[in-house]
Amino acid sequence: MNAVAVVGLDCVFPAAHGIEAYWELLMRGGDAIGPLPAGRGGEGFDDTVRGGFVADADVFDNDFFTIAPREAAAMDPQQRLLLQCAWRALEDSGRSPRALAGSDTGVFVGVMGSEWAQLHMGDLARITPQLGAGSSTGMTANRISYHLDLKGPSLAVDTACSSSLVAVHLAVNALLSGECSTALAAGVNLVLTPALGMVYQQMGLKAPDGRCKPFSADADGIGRSDGAGVVVLRRLQDALADGQRVYAVIRGTAVNQDGRSNGVTAPSRWSQQAVVAAAHRRAGVGADQVRFLEAHGTGTALGDIIECAALGEVYAGPRDTPCALGSVKGNIGHTEGAAGIAGLIKTALALHHRIVPASPFAARENPRLRLAERGLALLKAPLRLPPGEVLAGVSSFGMGGTNAHAVLASAPRPPHAATRAAHAAGVFTLSADTPEALRRNLAAQAEALARRPRGDAAPVCWTSNQTKTGLPYRAAFTARDTAQLADALRTAADDEQTRARVSDRALRPAAVAFLYPGQGCQQPGMTAALYRESAAYRRHLDDADDALRPHTGASVRDLILTEDPAVNRARWATPALFAVAHALTQTLADLGVVPDAVLGHGTGEYAAAVAAGVLSLPDAARLTAAHAAAAEQLPGGALLAVRGGEEEIADVLAAHPGLLLAAVDGPHDTVVSGTADVLEHAAKQLAARGLHTRRLPGPHPCPAPAAPAAAAGPVTAGPARIAWASARLGRMLGEEIVDAAYWAQPAKAPVRFADALSALVAETAPTCLVELGPTGHLLRLAQRAGLPAGIRLLHPAPGPAATATDLAEAVAGLYLSGVEPRWEALYEPAHRRTERLAPYVFSRARRFPQTAPAHTPAHTPAHTPAQASGQIPAQAPGPAAGPAVPDAAGPSDAPAARPHPSHGPGETAAGRHDAALCAVIDAVVEVGAYPREQVDAAARIYEDLGFDSVMIMQLKDRIEQRLPQAAGITMQQLLPALRSVGTLAVLVRELTGTGVTV
Structure with a gap:
């Protein structure tokens, strides 16, 4: 299958922030052309400038990507825009960006130069390492690969206006050749200087009103515009196998060059015609099968004529209906390096929604184009696409003569879904980088879900498990329908305790202990409802029943399901509890939840022993049945x-x-x-x-019986594979062999559950205690035992009415405690389909205006008001000086400060002043341009502050400037201490003799 699927989309275009806004703009025939945004103006711009501009292109969530403010201020805003688009596009593809870390995912970015570099790299006195990397065109792709830890090909492409469609072509070929298994193809453009507009004007190509009018009699030139778009691509067979939503299929692409034509900047009709034909050959489809074309369509008189002539040669054959023709430039302007991706996304959405937006300016078609005789037609109204496969084409041509064309097809229809039963329980997961970000995204998801028709929540929950995980602050909600889920999310967005569940700073590695109750906790009908709803639980209860039946003489499962009160008889109570506990253990194992420790109370030790690997299921079934038979005789x-x-x-x-x-x-x-x-x-x-x-x-x-060894038969002895607390002995069992004698001896001594639980907590420090029985009796005992704070108590099957919702609630609790469940085991195959969720909402707290970055001096006095506010004034440059953070939002929208001690920077308890810590904090603040309140002793140099090798060298220099006695510190000494600001301060204190003063 030589085809590539478009599985994820994101974009930021004028008046269209996001895919939904973009599609809405196209369908209403919106016009995004307007004046230059406030703060964008610079030398050469004036109040008359008009074009397609992205509002708030200076906003960037640098903390999310762990980029220091000073580095973010030095970055080309095109890089900043693409980073956020790439994250959202990967989420839209149904995969968590964090899950792709280390993969062979490739990044291909079309970008037409860097006006940022034109603005800043010419002033040699202002050059810094951060500005050098921030101004590199190649870094538009490399930033994405670096920050998402993607290991596949990563390259930027500049073929002028065809750059991003050429990037798509390269990505498609990389996928089909096996060079990568996922690819991000992108394009970006920001108008930061008037220079290229002046070039267009001098060439006679600039539209006086800043508006492109493709194929119109009024076409009079190009209007420049901003934009960024990202598509996620996979081989079609891989996307279908993984159940990803497919917007459209790329059947074939081609790229060529004009060669020596009528001037290096002039288009060539013959080369355009050839590239379209080549794309069709690769796609294996005839031009007569194409229903609509997204043309390059710049709205220049010569360009439109040449393009339509080329298209007419390919598409003018016998056709039942003319091929619809359009160009998104009529809506948003010419996005230059992003023009190809803008057209591709429009085409993919049209195929996905099965409707083609009307062609802007179709009312005054240019008669010189002879569209009708060439088999082409502008759309005066949206065109509904017929059933079945529909083909479309996308063209993009570069000023220097590099041409690209892609042939797309509608996605294959999914298999007919069987009639669905009642709504199934799912767990909706959401994660963010701060508590405030979690609140923001909870509100966004609630709003998006509330707009949907009420329906089954399970597919939505499944999608969230695949896309909305991996960040430090977590939330999880169990729901069966989307309205119920929207209400839960909306409530949580306003509730701090529900919102801020787990942080990577507070969360220790998950440790799960299973508790197994003994006789006295049985209930008629226990887990019968769960048996009906969960295929996994059914399978495992049936297995336990099969193991017990040869020894009990009848079905324990049937006894449970019929709610027979005989389950309270000594003969049946222990086998029934054992079957339920074992089935729950295995069901959780299917979900990826395996205990780190187990503790059984009384006869619950049989199920605990199986979970610990001490007993096999057949041995445990024999022992359990023998115990029950002996009990019946007493x-x-x-x-x-x-x-x-x-x-x-x-x-x-x-x-x-x-x-x-x-x-x-x-x-x-x-x-x-x-x-x-x-x-x-x-x-x-x-x-x-x-x-x-x-x-x-x-x-x-x-008295309580033991299982007679003779009745039970031989038992294979073995040590526990995981921590096992013996309630019989009231302690942890180490390397001891738990043989038949352990089970055969009469239980004369009392069960020492309290001692065993205390030993288990002390040795394994569990984050969760999970009771695998119907009553929750052991959890209540644990609650009254004075457990350490932070241990979550979970009960996956509480009582006879327990359903799959209760099981899902337990899985949600485990996820909140740091467990990474195997989510697919929670859902039936019909529910494991990708749904569109609201994209991640980044912080808008910080702005990095498109102006020349300022400097800091080689040594800045500590505790200056400018540094404290996060705004560092321009001063004479010093060694390794860098750009400053220009603007920060007010307190209401500021990013949440990291937890830090109540005393000020450099101060310790009892009013003591730590000169080394103060010097390190001052140096970190200066190098990274962080707000002072964001840096404390606990801040991690790499994970929280985003320092790299260049910044480490700058940090060393700044520390030496503040503490001259630190000049002898070597990098070999420094590197091991870079775990946090505090550990670095300890090293500085030890090597310099700088003490703590009162």
């Missing part, structure tokens, strides 16, 4: 839970010889066993002293 008894400690009930135990201590579950939680009469008398005594008691359901043997 005299009946009962259990009484007491809200009191072991010491508090000691005298009652002594006073009743038939009363036994069955379990010590916590400092104030014990269980006693005995006959019904003994328990009733003991309960009255305990109640009289104010201790609450509760009878546990079902009969219980007195």
Whole structure:
């Protein structure tokens, strides 16, 4: 299959920020031409300048990409614009950008020079390393590859106005040759100087009103405009195999050159005709099959005539209907290096929506173009496309003679979906780089979902799991329909506790402990609803039932599903709990959730042993059934839970010889066993002293049995593969072999759950405790045991009515605690389809105007008001001087400051002043131009502040300027200390002898 799928889109064009806004502009025939935005003007611009301009092109979320303010200020705004577009386009493709880190993804960017470099690189006194990299045309692609950690081809292409369609051509070929498996093809253009407009004017190509009028009798030249667009491309078979949404299919592309024609800047009809024909040969389709063309269409008199003549030679054959002709330049102007991508995105959207927008200026068609006799027609109204495959073409021609054409087709129709059952539960995930960003994106997703027709939330949730993960602050919501989900997101956006769930600074690696309850926690019908809804749980409960049935003589599964009260009998209680616990364990394993530690209470140890790898399922099934059979033969008894400690009930135990201590579950939680009469008398005594008691359901043997070794058969012994806390022994089991003797000995001593839980928490420091049973009894005990703060308690199957929603809630809780679930196991195949979600909303707090960056001196005094505000004034240049951050937003929209101590920079507790820390912070602030409140001892040099090798050298210089005694520090000494500002300050303090003063 020699075809490439367009699977993701994003763009910023005049009056159209984003794909939805772009399509809306095209469909209403919008005109995006207007005056120069405020702050854009510079030398040579005046109030009469008109064109297609992107508002707020100076806004950039540098913190999101971990780019220091000084570096961001030195970057060509084209690089900044593309970084954000690339992120959103990858999300739109149904994949998290973070998930592509380290992959062979390629980046191909069409860019027509750098007006930023023209503005700034000519002043040799202002040159800095940051400005050098920031002005490089090649860095438009390399920035994307670097910041997203993409390892495939990365290159910028400049073929003038055909640059971005040539970039698409190169990306398609790289995919088809196997050079990369995903490719980003892009184009960008920002009008920062009047220079090229002056060239157009001198060549007689500039439209007086700044507006392109393609194919119109009024066409009088080019109007310049801004724009950026990114498409994500994959081989069609790969996209279909991964279930990605396909906007359109690129069937073939071609690139050629005019060669020696009528001037290096003049177009060639014959070369244009040849490139279109070549693209059709590669696509394997005839020109008569093409339904519409997105032409280059600049609106110059000569250019339109030559292009239509070339197209007429290819498309003038026998046709039932003329080929529709249009050019997006009539809406947004000529985006130059981004013109090809603007046309490609328009065409892909038209094929996706199966409607072609009307051609601007079609009302006054230029009769000299002879469109009708050439099989072409301008659209005076939108054209609805017929069913089946539809073909389209896109042309882009460069001023120097490099021509490109692409043949696109509508996406193949997905297989007919089977009738869907009731809405399934899903987990909607969202992540962001700060709590404020999380709030902003929660609100955006809520608004977007509220505009959709109410429907099944599962595909939306599935898409979010694939695209909206990987950033440090997380949120997760369980829902079955989109209206319910929109309400949850809207509420969370206004609720700080719901919003800021997890941070990469606070989150330690996830450690999950499974708790397995024993007899007394069973319930008739437990998990029956989950069995009906979850195919995975059905499969695993059936497996457990198959393992038990040869030893129990009947089906435990059927007993559970029919809500038979016989489940409370000693014969059935333990096997039923074992089957449920094992099925839940395996269901979570399918979801990628494997415990780091296990703890079983009483008979719950059988299921815990299987999870720990101590017992096989067949061995555990035999032991469980043997235990239950032995229990059935013993005299009946009962259990009484007491809200009191072991010491508090000691005298009652002594006073009743038939009363036994069955379990010590916590400092104030014990269980006693005995006959019904003994328990009733003991309960009255305990109640009289104010201790609450509760009878546990079902009969219980007195004393508690062990599984006779002979009845159970041989047991394969082995050490635990993960941490295992033994409630029987009240401690962690190390390398001990848990053999048949462990299970066969009578359980005379009480269950020491409290001691075992304490040992488990101390040794494994779990972030989550998950109970795999119906009642949540062990979680309540854990809550009363005084757990360390931050441990999340989860219950995937609470009670007989537990459904797939409860399981999804547990998975959501695990995700919030740092677990990365295997999301596909949560959804049926029909729900694993990509839906369009609102793109990531970046911060608009910082602006980096398109003006010459200022300098800082070689040494700046500490704590200046200008630095504190994040605005550093222009001063005489010093060594390694760099551009300053020109503008920052007000407090209401400022990025959230990172957590930092209440005392000021360089100060420690008790009012002490740390000169080394102060010097390091001052140097970091100067080199990166960070707001002072954003830099503290905890700030990480690379991860939080975005320092690179050049900035490290500048940082060393600044520290030496502030502390002359630091001049002997070598890079070998410095590099290991660059974990954080604080660790660097420790090194400086040690090597310079700089102390802490009061």
